[in-house]
Amino acid sequence: MNYWLMKSEPDVFSFSDLKSRPKKTEPWNGVRNYQARNFMRDEMKVGDLILFYHSSCEIPGVAGIARVSSTPYPDATQFDKKSEYYDAKATSENPRWILIDVSYERDLKNHVSLDEIRKHPELSPMRLLQKGNRLSILPVSKEEFNFIVKLGT
DNA sequence: GCCAACGTTGGC
């Protein structure tokens, strides 16, 4: 089992939005970065646990726990001309953008802010903290995952 | 709103 961190802007789609979906599940559409796509297509497996991270907001940080709940399949928005994520170069025979479904797993008692994450030397190797990191999907080690869950409990 | 850091695009 692998562990991940996925960023989302809470103004667009928050952890509580995920929780209030009918099946508490959401296709992770709109990713248009190849590295992030490759993680979803090649490495994320059903059952993998996810730190759901809020970015570009007042207090950036981990808002809750989610999990991967589907195998990879094409992102429907790439074929939708009305979508902001439409990609003219993608075809159904040769889709360019692949996603997985993300499901609510459980709440954390407290959000774990980016400030808090920076305070702990155990978490300093996290890719989230490395300079210039902009990827919206990042691998997290088991130790880092457990440490953050503990901070949020 | 600023800006550093990066990814992508396209001309050559």
Add this chain to the structure above:
DNA sequence: GCCAACGTTGGC
């Protein structure tokens, strides 16, 4: 294949 120009991300 190089690289300048441009666009995006995301913390501050």
